[in-house]
Amino acid sequence: xxxxxxIELAPSVKPQFDYETLSALPEWYVIxxxxxxxxxxxxxxxxxxxxxxxxxxxxxxxxxxxxxRPPCGNRVGNRLFLRKLGR
Ligand SMILES: [Zn+2]
Numbered sequence: 001x002x003x004x005x006x007i008e009l010a011p012s013v014k015p016q017f018d019y020e021t022l023s024a025l026p027e028w029y030v031i032x033x034x035x036x037x038x039x040x041x042x043x044x045x046x047x048x049x050x051x052x053x054x055x056x057x058x059x060x061x062x063x064x065x066x067x068x069r070p071p072c073g074n075r076v077g078n079r080l081f082l083r084k085l086g087r
Pocket of ligand 1: 037
């Protein structure tokens with residue numbers, strides 16, 4: 001099932017969004033990662049990503065740098081979504 005307020009970030013297709021880097025992403029977007037193995041979804045902490053990878057990290061490069069939480073630990077096929085914050 002798709003979340004209609006989500007934008008998928010997929011490195012293999014032309015990005016459907018205008019925000020290439022973390023620093024360009026408006027604050028009202030939440031970055032959500034979904035594991036390709038177990039389907040676990042988690043919101044990412046933008047500030048933590050900024051500290052770890054730098055503010056200018058390309059968003060499409062994030063999925064392959066992420067790892068699912070234990071015991072899954074999967075790093076393959078993970079996907080990122082942008083979700084607009086509700087108010
Ligand atoms: Zn997983």
